[in-house]
Amino acid sequence: MFVEYTLLPDDAKVWIYPSSRKFYASEIEELESKIKSFMNSWKIEDENFKASYQLLYNRFIVFAADDSQSTLSNADVDKSVSFIIALQEFYGITLLDKMNVCFKQGQFVQYKELKDFKKLLKNKAVTAKTIIFDNLLTIKHDFDNFWEISIEDSWYQRFL
Structure with a gap:
């Protein structure tokens, strides 16, 4: 379930996806709609699961998930990566290159x-x-501070 980023605990997991280009103003509304839709369906069967995102500098997509009451499986992480791959293809960008x-x-x-x-x-x-x-940070506290x-x-x- 999608929640505001500020409602997630400091130990929530984060994934940072830097875009190879800035998202155009005309893309932002649609992009955010796609991300919110994904967040709401990511683990729809688990009412304890809370996730959020941030779109920063119109370039970084940051996913955050509280897995303290709901474990994230490899399949759940794979689902998020598949979503990011779909965004890459749709917008003609690179999001997964950490180097x-x-x-x-x-x-x-x-x-x-x-x-x-x-x-x-x-x-x-x-x-x-x-x-x-x-962009290698993995915990919300570290992301917020470092x-x-x-x-x-x-x-x-x-x-x-």
């Missing part, structure tokens, strides 16, 4: 392949203070 780097440049969010990001670091186009998005951090405070610091 790309998302970071802020001014007010804009950039999406680069890791090899291109390393070149930006080498050429000092980004610095240790540049804000990156850690998703946007400087490169020097992230696992990307090894590339500095």
Whole structure:
């Protein structure tokens, strides 16, 4: 069942899907409708299951699920991944590539392949203070507090 994100506990599971491009304004309403519909049908047979999502910077889809009273099976996770794959195909984007780097440049969010990001670091186009998005986080508390951090405070610091 879909609930507001703020109602989920800090230990809720999260999955972060960065889009290879920003969603167009004309796509947002339809995208959110599709996601809410999925959230409401994800584990429809389990009335204790609570899930939510966030669409951030018109680029990141974040799923969150409280599995404290309702266990998420591999089949449930597979169902969510199948939904994400369908979104990729429908919108002509990439959402499942965790080896790309998302970071802020001014007010804009950039999406680069890791090899291109390393070149930006080498050429000092980004610095240790540049804000990156850690899309490998898996718990709501960590997402809420450590998703946007400087490169020097992230696992990307090894590339500095």
